[in-house]
Amino acid sequence: MKLILTADVPNLGAPGDIVEVKDGYGRNYLLPRQLAIPATRGAEKQVAAIKRAQKARQIRDLGHAREVAGQLGNLxxxxxxxxxxxxxxxxxxxxxxxxxxxxxxxxxxxxxxxxxxxxxxxxxxxxxxxxxxxxxxxxxxxxxxxxxx
Structure with missing residues (x-):
């Protein structure tokens, strides 16, 4: 089953990645939890937009993630x-x-x-x-x- 990830999935990929997974894993885990969408021609055109948005969030979130890590270290x-x-x-x-x-x-x-x-x-x-x-x-x-x- 070919899917486009909409969220970060450990050991599988990042948002916007097109992955090939077994049917049961896609149908029973990824799709119900909205971690992925089926890879259709129309959805594949959205991959660039998803990757662009993810890259913008990563740059913005990296500093915030380091700040949160510092807060957790003192807890x-x-x-x-x-x-x-x-x-x-x-x-x-x-x-x-x-x-x-x-x-x-x-x-x-x-x-x-x-x-x-x-x-x-x-x-x-x-x-x-x-x-x-x-x-x-x-x-x-x-x-x-x-x-x-």
């Missing part, structure tokens, strides 16, 4: 997990949405949960590092302390 984030066993193992796991809520509660800048990359699953109490991809050129590590409530 102390604590995630309160619902419950944990005696050994410190959580009954469940900490998700990217939990990290975003904790950043917002700590007074940090608003970030998108899709930009947060949680390594594997956080299933224990303690300090963990998560990666936040703010821009294709700007990523930052955030220390997250998980405590049982």
């Amino acid at each position: 102390s984030v604590t995630v309160k997990a619902k419950a944990a066993g005696d050994s410190g193992r959580l009954f469940g796991s900490v998700t990217a949405a939990d990290v975003v809520d904790a950043v917002r509660a700590a007074g940090g800048p608003p970030i998108d949960r899709r930009a947060v990359e949680v390594p594997g699953q956080i299933k224990t109490v303690g300090n963990h590092a998560v990666t936040i991809r703010l821009h294709p050129e700007v990523t930052t590590e955030l220390g997250v302390e998980v405590v049982a409530s």
Whole structure:
């Protein structure tokens, strides 16, 4: 299936890229989430406009992304997990949405949960590092302390 990406998709491409993906991936993931549109002749003409707009946003957003990364570097984030066993193992796991809520509660800048990359699953109490991809050129590590409530 030939698609035109409308948003940045990790390990696939940037907005405006024409990609060839398997039918199920396109039909069940990319199209319902509006991350891509079908590649038709009319849509292919819009690729130049999408790439131009993306390039203008990147230049404008790079400085802002660095500013947000600086704000996140000075932040102390604590995630309160619902419950944990005696050994410190959580009954469940900490998700990217939990990290975003904790950043917002700590007074940090608003970030998108899709930009947060949680390594594997956080299933224990303690300090963990998560990666936040703010821009294709700007990523930052955030220390997250998980405590049982």
